Amino acid sequence: MNILIVEDDIDVSSVLTETIQYWGYSAENADTCKHALDKVKQKRFDLILLDIFLPDGKGHRLIPQFKELWPDAGIVTMTGYNTRELEMEVREQGILYYMIKPFETKSLKELLDHISHKYSKKADNEIDFQIRKEVKKKWQN
Numbered sequence: 001m002n003i004l005i006v007e008d009d010i011d012v013s014s015v016l017t018e019t020i021q022y023w024g025y026s027a028e029n030a031d032t033c034k035h036a037l038d039k040v041k042q043k044r045f046d047l048i049l050l051d052i053f054l055p056d057g058k059g060h061r062l063i064p065q066f067k068e069l070w071p072d073a074g075i076v077t078m079t080g081y082n083t084r085e086l087e088m089e090v091r092e093q094g095i096l097y098y099m100i101k102p103f104e105t106k107s108l109k110e111l112l113d114h115i116s117h118k119y120s121k122k123a124d125n126e127i128d129f130q131i132r133k134e135v136k137k138k139w140q141n
Contacts, residue, residue, distance in 0.1 A: 001116045004045040005029040006036040006062075007078070008054050012101075016049070019105055027110060033057040037065060044070055046119055047112070052079040052090065063093040074115055078103075 003025050007013040013029045020027040028045075030036035033056045040048070048066060050059045063075055077090050080101040087098055097111060 001119060002026045003047045004061055005049045023109060032109055033062055034058060037062060038071055040066055045073055047074045047115060050075055050077050052077055053081060057101045059089045097106045
């Protein structure tokens with residue numbers, strides 16, 4: 001699973017990136033809204049870990065653009081400054097999960113493993129569908 005970590009705190013970003021890579025996932029980081037959008041325009045990510053408060057804007061305002069570029073990409077938001085109103089606004093955008101910082105790495109690993117398993121099953125189902133479609137087409141000819 002290819003993950004983009006959008007986090008402006010360099011220490012947090014480094015720890016997340018190294019930890020996620022250690023767990024066997026591919027991970028890159030971006031520290032601003034602009035940097036994140038540039039990366040998503042250039043490359044497909046399966047999952048985006050998105051900090052809400054970034055130096056150049058609110059990260060959750062990027063969600064519609066991310067979904068337009070890659071509709072199947074999952075988005076998990078992260079914030080250390082939670083309010084009920086903010087959480088409701090962000091959740092309405094169809095995210096997978098809303099995390100409040102600080103969080104335990106064990107919780108993050110469980111979440112990533114769950115999402116990865118879900119995406120691999122979806123990919124397997126799509127491959128099975130394509131194979132069945134091709135076999136059916138061959139038998140009809």
